[in-house]
Amino acid sequence: MARLRELAERGQVDVASAASLKTQLSRWENGTVPDEPYRTLLAELYESELGELGIDVTPHWERSHEIPGLLTEIRDELRTLNDLLRARGGA
Numbered sequence: 001m002a003r004l005r006e007l008a009e010r011g012q013v014d015v016a017s018a019a020s021l022k023t024q025l026s027r028w029e030n031g032t033v034p035d036e037p038y039r040t041l042l043a044e045l046y047e048s049e050l051g052e053l054g055i056d057v058t059p060h061w062e063r064s065h066e067i068p069g070l071l072t073e074i075r076d077e078l079r080t081l082n083d084l085l086r087a088r089g090g091a
C-alpha cells in the first residue's frame with residue numbers, strides 16, 4: 001500500500017486515504033475491478049499489463065454473449081441441487 005501511495009504522489013495522482021485504500025485493496029482482491037487511476041498505478045506497481053494482473057476491463061457489452069451460457073449453467077446447477085435435496089428428503 002505504501003508503494004502504491006508513493007507512485008501516486010510521484011505522478012501527482014489523488015488516491016484515497018490509507019484506511020480507504022486498505023478497504024479498496026480488499027475489494028480488489030475479492031474481484032472488484034479497480035477504477036482509474038488505480039488500474040494504472042497497479043500496472044505500474046507490478047510492472048505488468050492489467051490482464052496479467054487478472055483485471056478484466058472488457059466492457060460488459062463485449063461480454064454479453066457469455067450470458068446465455070452462464071444462465072444455462074446456473075439453471076443446470078439449480079436442477080442438480082433440487083434433485084439432491086429431493087433425494088435427501090425422500091431418504
